[in-house]
Amino acid sequence: MLCPIVHRASLDRMDILAQMLDRVRLGGTLLFHFELGHPWHLELPARPYALFHYVSRGSATLAVGQGQEIQMTEGDLVVITRGEPHVFYSDRRAKPLRIIDIDRASSRFGVIRHGSRVKPHATMICGNFTVSRPIFGSVLELLPPVLLLRPATDGEWLEAILRRMVSEAALERPGQRVVLSKLTEVLFVEVLRSWISSLSPGQGGWLGAISDPHIGPALKLIHENPEHPWTVSGLGHQVGLGRSAFSARFTKLIGQSVQRYVIERRMAEAAFLLETSDESIAQIASRVGYETAAAFSKLFHRHNGQSPGSYRAAQRAEGGPAQSDHSELQMSN
16 A cells, blocks of 8 residues: 555655755866967867856857767857867867866966967857766766757856856955856756756656656655655556556656666665765665665665665765865866
8 A cells, every 4th residue: 555645745846856966966167268269279188077168259160079060159058978078169170279187176267268369259168067976977877978058048047157157267265166166056957957848758868757747756756755665556556557558658768667766766865865864774774665774785785886884984985075176277388
């Protein structure tokens, strides 16, 4: 029999995206501002995080790996979600400026002038996004390798956030790194919102499935109460679908079975509790739906390659929630 707690009205108002992002260590910052005079050509190396580039003036051509060229104009934002090497240029025949040592700490935000000495042909604002709790890395993995967002009717938020980041980075002030990190988090959430709103049915994994009239409510139930002994039949009944239809639709939209998703949700919540609370392993096991600590520990080790105790110790050895180490830009002359 289903637990009556799942009927709470709060489920309909629950924001799954907000909950998931609250569980990760989002980070990032503004790295540099390019002022570019035609002809110009930039090369950026592969990085272990997502990079974003905003064309604040003029235009640019982007090429990622061996992929097709993308024409960008003023107001366009692109996110290189896998950190692949990429180039920007106004003329690919121009001698490239290779950006290196991006990760080496710098005390100041970089303003880099490249190309001819005439009035800038284009200006770009660049930075990074990091998701440093690996268990939730799928947030970025769900996005396409190259995510291009063009100005929309409500696109003022994009320019406002980025210009605020530039003004914050222009002068060294107390708390600057924290402010830039928080602004980057807001930018990341807005990027996700814009991408989610553009998805067609069946796209985007669990991010896209949030808006599905049947699977969305099922995800809310799972996320609100991961400890509940969910069954395919029970969830299907809750959202108005038969067992077979619900199972097939869930797997199609999410990309994995209901049972697998429930386990991953439990393991993710357990990892969060191990990092952020002093509850015992037995208490956490109970909170995520396991009767014994032994059963929970075995599954957690299988899922993460570490026992719960080892995972907690490793995370605390790192000093708890950390800011991204990739906070500034250095380059060779």
